Amino acid sequence: MTSQDAAPEDAGEQLTLIPVPQAPARTGRAPGRTARPVGALEIASDLPVARVVLDLVPHHLDQTFDYLVPASMAAGAQPGVRVKARFGPQEVDGYVLARAASSDHDGRLVPLKRLVSAEQVLTPQVAALCRTVADHYAGTLSDVLRLAIPPRHARAEAAPSGGEADAPTEVQGAADAGAPGDAAPPAAVAEHAPAPDPARPSAWAPYRGGAAFLHHLVGGSAPRAVWTALPGRVAEGVPAQAPRAGAADKEPEDPAQAVQHWALALAEAVRATVTGGRGALVVLPDARDVDQMARALELAGYAPHTARRTGQFVRLTADEGPSPRYRSFLAALRGEVRIVIGTRAAAFAPVQDLGLVACWNDGEETLAEPRSPYPHAREVLALRSELEGAAFLLGSVSRTVQAQALLESGWAREVAAPREVLRARAPRVRALTSVELAAEGAAAAARLPSAAWRAVRDALVSGPVLVQVPRAGYLPVVACARCRTAAHCGTCHGPLMLPGPGAPPQCAWCGALAGAWSCDECHWTGLRSVRVGSGRTAEELGRAFPGVAVRVSGASAPGGVISVVGPRPAVIVATPGAEPVAEGGYAAALLLDAALSTAHVGLAVAQDALHRWLAAAGLVRSAREGGQVLLVGDAAPGPTNALVRWDPAGFADRELAERRELDLPPAVRVAAVTGDRQAVEAVVARVGLADASTTLGPVEVPEAAGRPARGGAGRDPSLQPPVRTIVRVPLREGRLLARELSASLAVRSAKREGGSVRVQLDPKEML
Template identity: 60%
Template sequence: MTSPDEPEQGALLGLDDVPAAPRRGRAPGRKPGREPAAVDPVARVVLDLAPAHLDREFDYLVPAALADDAVPGVRVRTRFGPQDVAGFVVARAATSEHEGRLQPLRRVVSPDPVLTPAVLDLARRVAARYAGTVADVLRLAVPPRHARVEAEVLADLAERAAAPDEAAAVADEAAADDVVADDADDAAQDGPAASATVGAPVVPPPSPPGGEGWPDVWAPYRTGEAFCRHLLGGQAPRAVWSPLPGLQAPAGQEGTARVPHWAAAIAEAVRATLAGGRRALVVAPDARDVERVCAALAAAGVADVRRLQADDGPAPRYRAFLHARHGLASVVVGTRAAMFAPVPDLGLVVLWGDGEETLDEPHAPYPAAREVLAMRSEAEGAGFLLGSPGRTVQAQAMLARGWAAEIAATRDVVRSRAPRVRALTSVELAAEGPGAAARLPTAAWRTARAALERGPVLVQVPRTGYLPVVACAACRTAARCTHCHGPLGLRGARGTPQCTWCGRLAGAWRCEECGHDRVRAVRVGSERTAEELGRAFAGVPVRVSASSAPGGILASVPADPALVVATPGAEPVAEDGYAAALLLDAATATAGIDLAMATRALHRWIAAAGLVRPGPDGQVLLVGDAAPAPTGALVRFDPAGLAERELDERRELDLPPAVRIAAVTGDADAVRAVVDRVELATPETVLGPVELPVDDRLEARVRVVVRVPPAAGAELAAQLRASLAVRSARREGGTVRVQVDPQEML
């Protein structure tokens, strides 16, 4: 009989197998120290394996020495064929359906059960929706282990278990300081065992100065107060929210630093949830919005908050993850990485900034934070709040099918809180004379000059950099790199044209059409705009807030008169609000073939307009001939109306979200093989194949789109998963990428 210490593949659940034949020269029996656990000796393990046909649970033997540590949720190492593979124990059982001999677990990496049943269930749901594997989702959900941080957190839990009364009374100040730990050797450092999660109870926040804050913040909305009352009562309301523009001082704290109104409203919804005895999770598109939410929570009296962001580094991220897992935080606020945070007793999930590209996961299976949090709300019985300056068509579809209710203010309240908006189109500027053709028309220049007497002026430009796109000065042909055919741009007034894809300099560039060697601007970036404004407004300070700017993205600016040039999403908050905002290059913002171009442009415009003073004290000028629909929606401050119109048009044209789609991209033969095994891929539902451009940045050759009714979306994902499993089992050649509901097609 085969010795139990020899490599052998674990058993696939539900797969009949023939018992291993005895081998000559080996005595039966077990090696000392490898006796199975007395209770539930079978561990069901999800392994970190890439092939789709291995996306299932495997049975392994639990040695008696690991019986206490190999509990569901812990990390383990085990053999899979010739490999040493990582995985998670997801269950313990008394028996196995496998008829052969089970391979034993090699070791328990950590006794801390970091994979909770709720997150495992969510990972399975996400994998099923997006035709992915559970292993892929778990790589997104559970961050890599950091041994030193884990030892610190488990030691803290042990202290709390030893003195629970004292631990509950002492604030966890040290844990709140996300100090980056030194790198440690994970194999050499294992934290102390934690047989159970100790955690801490939800800490109800104290009432802010001046009494309850949420009635004041949510009172302008028709159903806002009712939403908070449901949270306070332990219910699970679901809402799509259109926030009012403007800044707001914390309740009862007039004269202190003001935060965006949306952040104050989120803080009060969270406070109502905590007062009801449950925890909350808030997901925002970037670190700046995370900081604003945390500032609003602090002003609302909520102190037990943890930030969970991938950009913070391995140690702070893992520390925040463990604090959430063990109930050491009442609120978790983070970016996209936080949508899987294991928050116990979850009462509310909040998604701010729906429509921002940073909320779409770029790694397989490419889930969107909106859908992940919606699934989580349903599975865990938590409230759901989706807020955004604009409104996506997908959010409007949630309202249309009755899955969520709308929270919005009446039109008269919106008009009183919004700044005055004016669209400077070519028709509007027809009487301005030669100044109407300038990038900054005379009317915009006069408005900015007058507003500078009252405070800062925001100037939003669509692109960062100096001249991100250039063309031939003679024939206007787009200038492209001779190596990779990427667009050329300029980084400075005296710079050399440079490829924005591969970075190669094009000092000897000549136009392929006419042979001319000079270039002209096609798109103007934030740095060139600041340079032009500095000349147009002599003596006025000009600040730039962009990822490419020397000072980076600014969080805030003082109330002193200044021109603040910012790209979308990088607008800093002015202390008393901006006196005016100029939204330049409006035509560029709505140019393109993206289905979401109109709603995305309106989202960016309203986000900037929301930082301007309300009423006649603030003005917003949209400069350029943008598409009529988003232009009108901005003038009316009506993102819901635009989203409803877009949804109606998509229903007529059978476009998402009126249908579910899947894009299969890759080599032609590989794509054909995957699609041919999908029963729902009929001539009526298949679009393509369409050839894609081939360059150094894109290896794919063709794309096939499968379009089905929403009711068949789950079956389409299941059939795609099965086809990918066959592909990996057969080791078919070529490259294939499958995306269900790809963001560029939504």
């Protein structure tokens, strides 16, 4: 009908369209009422509302959103599954947290876009843990979920449960169920835990409280312990094999010869937990420690769970690759295994009936997450222990100030060996300081004093020698040979280094070559070394000990990080954290450039230095076997004396007392707000606890290492450097500080304030 044909009385009438039903504003209804359609889409009749957490970055969107569940997704859209949902103009990933009968939202609800997978990867326990961690660190739930749940791998998810191989349906007995190489059904793991080997003594026997801790684990209790491990290199009670010809540098055939004492003790704690019918989770700093733990579990009678065979434990590390990592995650999620070992992300592993959470070497930097909200595995496991009622075990050869704070607060108990046992197990330690070497005259200033040279020469007769060097590379820092002015790059003003013998100087920041370098002060072209790396150290030791094999272990070394070395004489040069385990233990260890380890300023400098030294010294044979450790250099007296006495607990106690007097963490709760000055001031101004008595700063801070500072060569000098403000409050107000910071960040994102800001609670450093 055209407008000319319309009747006059119909001239003002609006033509109607085909009626389309609209979505209801609210979904509350009486029980049994049929679902109402949204357009042509049928909505689920039972619990039609899904509460979803979306993968959104803005802080003010850290909340759940209600969506309608289409009838086609009613069976699959259960709590914990991955979904796709429409948020504004974009399609966003998310997880269903719950299903509900109605919504409190007054507006129009839209349906879920797509069900990604019906696998419920987010369990209620892990969801509660992620929410707690986000609140503890003033972060968002979506940020923590990215850390907790690995990316989906469809092929691994579609694989049949239990791997590709068919699992046996019967268990022959307790010993057979856990024997390495025998695949036992997952349900039998708790009921048929492998019996301990009576020929091997308990690894917890030397510790005060060790037997009681195991007893509580078997009984289903939830003890909390801070454990200072004894130095030890291999399994006790396992006969050593004679080295085969040409096998000195290969991993021993018997895995017991490469297993350290701490791994055996953790495996025994895991076995006690599984014997009590519960699951266990062990978090370790790196893949090498995970390998150690895996060998110890195999010695304890547990087999690894892989794609082709069923077992009792899985590994969760990024080095495994996307498919094996996700497959291991699913094995724990589906209850196929009750034991999970892995690196820091494994702290969120969905272990069923969790009875023990353990963390080894919490002083390692790799256990601190570098992504927002920057949680530490130690704190995540402590929170999880409280939420799920699981036992907590924090172990190390050293002791951090944070672990000491747990003891002094009464939250955990100490498990340590008596002094007489420690003296029998530890090597002899000497500190070759300038006072100790004063009788040698000018030779005392040598990087390798004659006393150290003689010790290495004598030790090489009976086995390998470990040399720990603080820095990697060849000559990582160089200076003018005439006036000693530090050499810098002409492009970005970064420090120059020498990557190898005969190589031209190169910038450590931008990588530019500086073959025509000349000093800005005296115009001299010669260079001298300021810092010596592991490569140059190996070269010098090769000349000092001709005919002896010299190997370098490190991330940047040609051969990478070495895991295990044989018992034959050799010199092993390693950077901190890359020390290989020696079959039979090292005959001696040199800790070079000790002064560099404590030369810079920071709260954790002394603690980290002692931790690195003790980690290397723990690989050396005991004093009664002739093992000795030489600390070369004038380091700070506190960690030096603690190393000589082998007293990490006393050092941590004194450090904590000093920090309590100065109101430094962990005696107080600290938040560091770093970024552009105006943005930092705006965030801190909205925090009620941030007043004149609790706030330090703002002060200018250098940008991240490896990047040129703002205002340097090639940068706009008008740009201001970043600043940092510290807010410190008593521990009882720590949760309130986190809530107020989170609220301030939500206001910032809602208002779209400019600049960049990073908020980190409980930072390791604040100086």
